[in-house]
Amino acid sequence: AKVLGGFAKAVGKEKVLGAFRLGTKEPEKERGRTFKDWLLQYTDNEMAHGIFDTIVSTLAAAHAYEISAAAVFSFFVAMKGFREVAIPPRGNRVNMENLAKVITSNGGDVWTNCPATRIVVGGGKATGVVVQKDGGEVEIASQVVISDIGPKATVELAGEDKFNEDYLRDTRTKLKPKPVTMVFVASDRPLWLEGEPAILMVVGARRITSVIPLSSISPQLAPPGQHLTFCFGSPVSNETRMDVEVEQGQILLDLKEQFPLFEEHGRVIKFDSRNIDDELPEMRARVGEGIGIETPISNLYNVGDACPAPGYTGSNAAAETAKRVAGIVGKRFKPGKA
Incomplete structure (x- = not known):
């Protein structure tokens, strides 16, 4: 506003x-x-x-x-233009752990550090997945497979030959991933003196577009006795791979200009640059782009920010797709053995 x-x-x-x-x-x-x-x-x-x-x-x-x-x-x-900003006070991992508790308390199981290596497809439908576990491979049969690794990676796991050309074309042309350079800055004094629990949007900088004073929202996220500021930097073009070294250099100049206390009181503790071809870019699709949750393979669905409903983006889009797919699965399938 x-x-x-x-x-x-x-x-x-x-x-x-x-x-x-x-x-x-x-x-x-x-x-x-x-x-x-x-x-x-x-x-x-x-x-x-x-x-x-x-x-x-x-x-x-x-x-x-x-x-x-x-x-x-x-x-x-x-x-509604993101009227509120939500930052988990103890980080996102706690949210995932709470979700895992719900699954296990309802008779399910959650495996971590078990990457999927293949989506099993037979007769035009998904029938399970193969994962790495305890040094070996385990095949898990299932009625439905839901993938949150992005449509391109999903195609790789299932096999490109299992998809029609129209779908493959869409994965190449409709996703429009977003590159980003993020930076965490620790300081012994607040860099943004008016730092309320909100997003500061920066106009006219080289790269920095938004700043979040994390320690104003959740002090426990900062190093002991310090303040923690989180900045997003956007390249001039989101259409091509960015030069990471150039982007980080431009952000450093922005920090010095936008926050006069940075040079004396602040220090960069981490840069995190994500390019358009990274496994996990800032977003897999910009607003107005993306592909559907259903695939040409029966019983195989995508969820995540690459498959947004109109107007949605980011984690909100991911949550909306998960809810939508859960609704479809609940109607089409009954719990039981695959």
């Missing part, structure tokens, strides 16, 4: 709110133009464009000149 307010001041409140209202009511009308081109209809104000490029890059996984206006409007309709 604060960012939208700044945009409204830059171009005129009524103009922006009116145009946005129309866009969110009929997002499909804007499918033929990028969000930047849509915005140029109303203003060429540099600050306005900078604000929205930061918003879109941070939340929708692409720059304003790379994503359709229709996709951006569908995001604001579906996700």
Whole structure:
């Protein structure tokens, strides 16, 4: 809301709110133009464009000149613009452990450090998986296989020859993964003095688009006696592989300029760069892109942010697909032996 307010001041409140209202009511009308081109209809104000490029890059996984206006409007309709920020106070691992407890308490089993090596396919349907366990391979028969490793990796495990060309083409052209460079900064003083439990969106920096003061949200995440700040950096293009060394260098310059206390009181404790061809990029699909949860192989489903419902992205998209697939499986299959 604060960012939208700044945009409204830059171009005129009524103009922006009116145009946005129309866009969110009929997002499909804007499918033929990028969000930047849509915005140029109303203003060429540099600050306005900078604000929205930061918003879109941070939340929708692409720059304003790379994503359709229709996709951006569908995001604001579906996700309400991310009004809240949730950070697990003890990290995401605790959430996974709690989920595992629910599974085991209901008679299921959870294996860790047991990577899947193959999805077993026979007669055009998935019949199980092969995993590594205790130094050997174990084949597990199942009525249904649900994959959360991304459509491309799923194809590799099942065998490319099991999929039709249309589906393979979609995995090459519709995913649009998002590269990112993340940096964790420890400091003996808060770098963002007004650091409330929220996301700071940075406009006009070289690479940094958003900053989260993690220790303001959960002090136990920081090194003892220190503050912890988490920054996202977006490359100029999300379409090609980024040069990791260049990106990290640009982010260091941003840190020095955006946070004057950094050089004297801060230190980088970790860089984490994810390229478009990494096993786990920041997102496997930007808003408005992606492929479906069903595959040409019967009983084989994809879940995750590569298969989002319209307007969804990131972990919200992943959760929505998991819920959707669980509903399908619950209706089509009955518990029992495969």
